[in-house]
Amino acid sequence: MAKMTFIKSAVKMKDFPESKMKEVAFAGRSNAGKSSLINIWANEKIAKVSQSPGKTRLLNFFAMGTSYIIVDMPGYGYASRGADEITTWRKMVQNYLSQRQQLAGLVLLMDMARDWSEDEETIAQYMMKQDLPVAIGLTKSDKFSKTDIAKAIARIKNQSRIEDVYPVSSQTRAGCEEFEEFIFRNWIKK
Numbered sequence: 489m490a491k492m493t494f495i496k497s498a499v500k501m502k503d504f505p506e507s508k509m510k511e512v513a514f515a516g517r518s519n520a521g522k523s524s525l526i527n528i529w530a531n532e533k534i535a536k537v538s539q540s541p542g543k544t545r546l547l548n549f550f551a552m553g554t555s556y557i558i559v560d561m562p563g564y565g566y567a568s569r570g571a572d573e574i575t576t577w578r579k580m581v582q583n584y585l586s587q588r589q590q591l592a593g594l595v596l597l598m599d600m601a602r603d604w605s606e607d608e609e610t611i612a613q614y615m616m617k618q619d620l621p622v623a624i625g626l627t628k629s630d631k632f633s634k635t636d637i638a639k640a641i642a643r644i645k646n647q648s649r650i651e652d653v654y655p656v657s658s659q660t661r662a663g664c665e666e667f668e669e670f671i672f673r674n675w676i677k678k
């Protein structure tokens with residue numbers, strides 16, 4: 489995998505990095521494991537992994553070598569967030585997903601133990617309305633047996649109606665490289 493580097497954090501369009509590289513956005517409930525997977529892909533700790541959830545508040549842009557950019561978005565569903573903060577979050581994510589020209593697809597990360605929810609549905613809809621692809625990463629697979637992983641994949645495919653579902657573990661690295669290869673091959677290279 490290419491060398492991954494941190495570019496910058498930003499909230500507003502005018503502050504997003506100027507680049508012609510394609511972008512892959514990472515979204516998911518707070519604590520789903522977005523920053524952890526980015527660190528695996530980077531092979532070092534470049535994204536903050538928090539003990540307390542809800543630490544990522546800005547859009548964090550990372551370069552995958554010179555081939556594409558990953559955008560780590562703040563997680564949703566963090567209970568102790570106030571209404572104002574949720575509105576700010578929603579505006580930031582909506583703006584980014586609807587206005588970024590170079591957006592190539594969305595990686596939606598979900599803890600394998602959870603069900604598809606309205607939050608995931610809403611964010612997936614933004615993408616589908618623009619004919620942009622969504623792939624689901626089911627995280628923390630290290631906590632489950634092979635059989636339960638297969639069941640979780642089938643359940644999420646059925647609930648989301650999204651075909652591209654990958655089990656990953658940032659603890660054991662299982663599935664992480666395959667997931668990156670899928671994204672590179674289908675969204676970036678072609």
Ligand SMILES: Nc1nc2c(ncn2[C@@H]2O[C@H](COP(=O)(O)OP(=O)(O)OP(=O)(O)O)[C@@H](O)[C@H]2O)c(=O)[nH]1
Nearest residue numbers: 518519520521522523524538542544563628657658
């Ligand atoms: N067992 C296990 N724990 C994981 C895995 N991935 C992440 N975690 C743990 O889950 C917690 C949240 O991980 P983060 O990567 O910070 O999650 P995030 O989605 O970036 O969260 P926010 O930035 O709050 O949106 C941390 O305590 C991680 O150590 C995994 O694959 N297996």
Ligand SMILES: [Mg+2]
Nearest residue numbers: 522523536544
């Ligand atoms: Mg994070």
